[in-house]
Amino acid sequence: MRSIGSLFGALGILAALVACGSGSDAAAPTPPVPAPGPASTSPPGGLYVGYYAEDLVNNPEDPTLGAFSLNLPGSNGSFVGSMFFTYVGCQTTNVGMVTGTKSDLALSGMWSGTVDGLAQSGAYSGTYDAASLVYQGTYTNSAGKQYRDLRPCIEYYIAANGRWEMFPVETRLPASFSPTVGNRTISWTAVTSAEQTLVYVLDPVVAQSSGNPVVWQSIFGPVTSATVPGSVSLQAGKEYVAVVGIANAAGARVAFGSRRFTP
Numbered sequence: 001m002r003s004i005g006s007l008f009g010a011l012g013i014l015a016a017l018v019a020c021g022s023g024s025d026a027a028a029p030t031p032p033v034p035a036p037g038p039a040s041t042s043p044p045g046g047l048y049v050g051y052y053a054e055d056l057v058n059n060p061e062d063p064t065l066g067a068f069s070l071n072l073p074g075s076n077g078s079f080v081g082s083m084f085f086t087y088v089g090c091q092t093t094n095v096g097m098v099t100g101t102k103s104d105l106a107l108s109g110m111w112s113g114t115v116d117g118l119a120q121s122g123a124y125s126g127t128y129d130a131a132s133l134v135y136q137g138t139y140t141n142s143a144g145k146q147y148r149d150l151r152p153c154i155e156y157y158i159a160a161n162g163r164w165e166m167f168p169v170e171t172r173l174p175a176s177f178s179p180t181v182g183n184r185t186i187s188w189t190a191v192t193s194a195e196q197t198l199v200y201v202l203d204p205v206v207a208q209s210s211g212n213p214v215v216w217q218s219i220f221g222p223v224t225s226a227t228v229p230g231s232v233s234l235q236a237g238k239e240y241v242a243v244v245g246i247a248n249a250a251g252a253r254v255a256f257g258s259r260r261f262t263p
Helices: 004-020
Strands: 046-054 065-072 077-084 095-103 106-115 118-129 134-140 146-150 154-158 161-168 180-182 185-187 196-202 214-220 225-227 240-247 253-261
Touching (some): 046 240, 065 196, 065 214, 065 240, 077 106, 095 118, 106 134, 118 161
Antiparallel strands (some): 065 077, 134 161, 240 253
């Protein structure tokens, strides 16, 4: 057995070697790797095009569809968009500017603008359906239901509320519904139970900034084509987006499609 003195001497030598880092190749302890956090649930960003639909119960007289577009960020954050309310050439250009916040699967915000000389505004909100890749929601008009008599130009009601849907550009629902564009004419296949058809042409560059991106919009019955009037300027070589949305007599969407095109 070693003596206590010799044992303390050996321990002293060992302590000195460890303190100097000599005689040992042991690596420093590796810090623990933090567990990964939850994956982001924020849907893809980019330009979304769609429609708003006035509520049939609140406005049974003349419920209508209209152009609605949003430029969404790739992650959570603020965004801008527009709702368009002009349907005939004798009206002034009526656009509601949209601001809002994207928070995971939810969108919410406000819209405001002037519709044929009267200030209008309201709120909207909606959520993302991951199965169909569609945003869906509702909107309100803080001024409530209104009757507008602008004859001989137009006579109509503004609904107090409605719903909306938003899709990535080039979406076709159902998949067989595929609008085509040629010589200023937008065409599509007939859809069973079609009652009201919204057709519009949008400038994607303007839609991703602030301003009115809709260069033309109109409402039709159960037709299968629409021609952009010659009075509407379409710049040669510039990209546009043609959008077609079709609803049945109950106001439900039965088809929707959009297509990029260059005149």
